[in-house]
Amino acid sequence: MTATETAHPTRAAEVVTDEAGFAALAPAWERLYGRCAAATPFQSHAWLHSWWQSYGRPGRLRLLLVRRGGELVAAAPLMLVRRPVPALVPLGGAISDYADVLLDDADDGPAALALTSALADAARTALIDFREVRPGAAVQRIYDRWPGPRRTVAGSLCLELPAVPMDGLMARLSSNKAQQRVRAKLRKLQSLGVERHTVGPQEVDAALGRLLELHQLQWQDRKVTTEHLQPRFRAHLVRAVGPMVRAGNAAVTEFRIDGEVVAVDLTLLSRSLAGGYLYGAHPSLRARKADVAVMLLDACTEHASGRGTLSLLRGDEPYKHHWRPEPVPNRRLLLARRRTAALLTAARFDAAARQRGREALRGWKERRRC
Secondary structure, three states, X not given: OOHHHHHOOEOOOEEEOOXXXXXXXXXXXXXXXXXXXXXXHHHOHHHHHHHHHHHOOOOOEEEEEEEEOOEEEEEEEEEEEOOOOOEEEEOOHHHOOOOOOEEOOOOOOHHHHHHHHHHHHXXXXXXXXXXXXXXXXXXXXXXXXXXXXXXEEEEEEEEEEEOOOHHHHHOOOOOHHHHHHHHHHHHHHHHOOOEEEEOOHHHHHHHHHHHXXXXXXXXXXXXXXXXXXOHHHHHHHHHHHHHHHHHOOEEEEEEEEOOEEEEEEEEEEOOOEEEEEEEEEOOHHHHOOOOHHHHHHHHHHHHHOOOOEEEEEEOOOHHHHOOOOEEEEEEEEEEOOHHHXXXXXXXXXXXXXXXXXXXXXXXXXHHHHO
């Protein structure tokens, strides 16, 4: 142990269980977020605290924190659930594409060990269940040190592109003809007079309102993610995105024709990743033969510059494959103690049953199309 480590030892983990304590953590949390290269936008304090305000349940919050010399060096944002088994799961829920802990990149072991020990204590009565873990996530350092039973289960598939300019993405296309088609679509957008405007922090709330209105309009009479239409989701976005824009963790872009907003895009950002999270587009754009996907991707490449990865986030939709992305599957990490190993087994069986159900439904839909 170095002299500095002797003077500022890593403390055992503390647990925060109240919302006021969570809110007060914002400055220290964001400093740690900036020192964790693996962090995605879904681990920012603004996103998680806002999510808790919309989706959390009183008495269930469990924030495991490790400090060194008074500074936060590790954090696991969790909540307690009772079904299908008692478990501690990451905050963020189904509306977050990636789950993780935060660990200081400068930590050479003590913080990770302290957080592992705290999680092991928590696992005495509940399973630790990290869903939607991206390869290279900080929680992998916990998984590698775990002293008890542990298992990995397949998660959602994400598709990723390199964070390069639009010309670089076009070079990935399968043929010169495909590249020419994209250039023609970009010229079409220009001929329609589509103008991009990156929204400032003071304009974010109004822009998000327009995004959600356009999102509902574009999916009218079609299957839509119903959660995106709920007041709690709107409240979450409005609370979270303004601070994220100010911190450089999000960008909101409006697309206008003759001064009228015809589309709005929300892109989430971290040090190593940019991901187009949600957009709304007026149906008239398609009527004008504007390719909305190309328009959004072109804008997203500007925000992604220098970040390494342009993530298309979860989902295996056919239109994403046009760009020949790399498939990057998420994983689900299950951690237990010997006394809670039965919970791990139950969670694995539940995951397997759900996967079989999804496959059966997919097969049924394919047979109906034949």
